[in-house]
Amino acid sequence: MKGKKDDSWLKPRGYVHFTKKFDRFNKEDCKFLHSYVSTPETVAKHSFFPLIHRPIIARRYKSIGKDKEGKTIRAHSYTDSKGEKHNTAKTRHIFYSTHIDAFILSYYCKEILGPLYESKISEVIGLSDCISAYRKIPIKSGAQSNKNNIYFADDVFKFIKEYGECVALTFDVSKFFDSLSQKYLKQQWCKLLNAQTLPEDHHNVYKSLTRISFVEYYQVLKEFGIKNQNKLKGKKIISFCKDTAEFKKRIQTKKLINEHPYYKDPSVHSKKKREYIGIPQGTPISAFLSNLYMLEFDKLMYEEIVIKRGGLYKRYSDDIVIVCRSDVKNELEDFVLTTIKDKFFLTINKDKVDTSVFASSDNGLTCNKPLRYLGFEFDGKRALIKTASIAKYYRQMKRAVKAQAGRALHNKKKRGDVSTARIYKHDLYKSYSHLAEKGEDRNFYVYAREASVVMGEKGILNQLSQSWDNLNDEIKKYEAKYKLIKIVE
16 A cells, blocks of 8 residues: 555444454554455455444423413423323434444545545535535644534624625434435445446445344343443453354344334335335444535535525535525525425425524624524624533533432442542543543533634633532532532542
8 A cells, every 4th residue: 555544444443343343553453454445355245244223312401382471491301282292302323333344434435435525526616615514624724623513603604794684594404314315325426436336345335334234232232241331341342242153143043133224115015126215324434425415415505505696505414504695595495495305305394494584783783583503503793602502511510420429429338438439520620621621631611612712702601601610519519418528629
């Protein structure tokens, strides 16, 4: 392999799977991986293992209506008029590849397909600025640091300030990864390679993502006698199975493997007649393929909204925002909804399209409804972090303190270990205060401080002005409640 390689595809993955982990700093492992994943004949014959499926549930404190006085009611769950209970939590279905499979997918994403995709984008001047997610976009030319959500949101807010009176529309694609047409994805894959059909190695990679099989995470833990995920921590487990024979005996023979869960018409039972849709979210190549799928859509939106209308178009994964004149608002909204449905086989719920109207006044821009985008709210004058994100930050902080206090109480009561009956503030300070500065210690407070600087908004830090006192008050509360040792750190 000639020339200096980035080797970012060699990023290690810490989770335990059916096959062993690889050490990127081990010369033998590294040599084997380079040779294996870069040999098309080998990849073409490679047998991909089933994925491990794990649902990630995020609790959401959402608006469920208004009371008699017209005030918004927010809750984690609610009961509708028919007496049926609903949960506002959002579930993301994440699928994990075995380690060797993950390295193959990552290599094809970053070394082969990724550069071709970036080359295609560069053919249309200005298009790159419209596609934000899953790409490395330098903050400025030659910079080593890349943009994140702060910069992407700030770009939109700055555009509105400069544009003046306008309308901002935000769209959310329904069940994005689950709804991608596999047939269309394959066509785009071929087009990217400038080929009529996929080469055998690419076709094998494609099949691993479109005819997936998977095992539920909780069933894997149960089969191997592991009570919960926490029991894996601290144990030097290389893999669940020591070899293929054990995998067949403990997983395959016991029929724990499930088939591909998505196809367009569930009433069609014949596998030959099924039209499969969707790709698994969570593999090293899934995010890239979603961008590849949307490439032609991005081109159409850029041409119609930016070039022809002088507006703004941005897409971050399945979140779309456009800014335009009020007189073309309805036309462009219909254009987005119709195009994505008719040409790209995806759906956007029209009822969930948010509209923010910005108008000029003596005090500058005003709006009827703040624009919410990538975790921020913009009212025409200033940008702030969404109140829901602030509330989530405080909930996580309180849960972390409570968990620390619970462990300290356990040491005090069960073990009789008074010396460890304390709350370790250092870890809490790293996770929930300004004391985290660099690298892995980066936390929500540091993120907010960066946003305050980038956006020039002091109000963002004011949103967290009570965080230090709240954290220490929470610690003191449990120290007093459980009579723990108080140590100043």
